[in-house]
Amino acid sequence: MTAPKMSGLANLASAPDDGMLNLLGQVNAMSSSRDREQMTLRLVSAMRDVLGAVGVVLYAVSASAHGPVGALVAEASPGDAAVCGEDDEYPAVLLKADPFLAEAIRAPLGSLESHTDGVYRLALAMGDRGNPHALLVATCHEAPDPKVREAFTYVAHFYQNQLDLLDYAELDTLTHLLNRKTFDENFDRFIASSGRSLQREEGERRSESPTDPHSWLAVIDIDHFKRINDNFGHLFGDEVLLRLSDLMRKSFRLRDKLFRFGGEEFIVLLRHVSDADARLIFDRFRATVEECDFPQVGRVTASLGYSRIDTSKPAAEILGHADEALYFSKENGRNQVNGFEDLLERGLLESHEKNDNTDLQADIDALFD
Structure with a gap:
């Protein structure tokens, strides 16, 4: 995904939702943090609160012999939010088994919406288009206002940019393994x-x-x-x-x-x-x-x-x-x-x-x- 334009963040305040102040607070906290877990926790919490989601899941995406798989990184529900600990084990999710997630990975604009049978889903792919390294998915009872949805895409971009800066400091420049x-x-x-x-x-x-x-x-x-x-x-x-x-x-x-x-x-x-x-x-x-x-x-x-x-x-x-x-x-x-x-x-x-x-x-x- 490309870096967000500042005008996108400037328009957050005009979005018709009282949660925008909370969202801006989360953005501010992300900008001052160098801790991946805390940044990730703020991301899924902000998505839950701003979109009024009943569930938010962040997957790390990788290739496998059976197609792209997602490893659970963090999740948020109305009463809780947590980043998966390194000692926690969750089965990998075969993303092609869910047509919505399979399509979200290939979405040309890096995002995909679905609203069927009273369930709204929003997926944001992070990384190279068609080959993302992460997938952020929210499930809601109702579709959010388009301005709120657009605002959150900027926050997801911002989160990705912050992680890119951390990667630059923490990864070996040639192999991209940890240094x-x-x-x-x-x-x-x-x-x-x-x-x-x-x-x-x-x-x-x-x-x-x-x-x-x-x-x-x-x-x-x-x-x-x-x-x-x-x-x-x-x-x-x-x-x-x-x-x-x-x-x-x-x-x-x-x-x-x-x-x-x-x-x-x-x-x-x-x-x-x-x-x-x-x-x-x-x-x-x-x-x-x-x-x-x-x-x-x-x-x-x-x-x-x-x-x-x-x-x-x-x-x-x-x-x-x-x-x-x-x-x-x-x-x-x-x-x-x-x-x-x-x-x-x-x-x-x-x-x-x-x-x-x-x-x-x-x-x-x-x-x-």
Whole structure:
């Protein structure tokens, strides 16, 4: 969607609804916020209040083998509004199963209305037309005044522009994965949500089992990447990085966290799978990279090391464990996956817990400089 013209916001006050002042207040709060969750909560709340909606849903849209799917991001009802937590799990919605949502994704103007059987629906697609990354949907008993509807489209544009500014600061400029400087904050949120889920699961089960889900941190390194740059040039090296990041998006879930840490190193925070499934998921990604045809370069492989996320340990220590497993993979033939805990149990790595996490953090920082 294109950025809104200021005249659109200026006309908000003329819309025939007392909720316009509330809407302007929400816009003001969005403009001063740098917190995605708070901005999203204000968006769905404002849409509910201004349109008089009985329900508002915000989906993150992604591709799948069966067509576009929507992952629930936030929702609002007359008595409540909430952003879905990272530890909350909701089934993906196959958008083509609802003709209205399927058409909304392709709407030439980025918006679509429907008023049948006493139910009014408004959908606003955010992102590239025909290929949006988000879909905002309101359901009402009655159609709102056209000026109110138009006013809210400007607010949705404004919200998207604010997110674009955050993306510029938080995403790697080449791959559009999360960048290194966002890792600490994302890891803290990730480990907090993992801790909450772990507490719930421990309350439900009587004893620990190998099939119990855990969260994991993996370090990915492209094998012989310097050789790729030297032999084919940095443009083709960048193309390898871009293709690898695309494979990561297709191989992992929306609720997992993907980072480019620097150079040819990447990080994955994998949420809530068993030990066996973690190895299977990481090795499947490794095989996907090996089978991919990289233009001009040909065959490219990657090595992985991963470690279980213990919520009682700092990020630097967990990252250090995953890096030890990665180093083992690279020293023992490359193009393989190894888990720190498994290597430790098999006696292939020695346990050397450090008392000074500052030294460990310095080692990690030096590794990814």
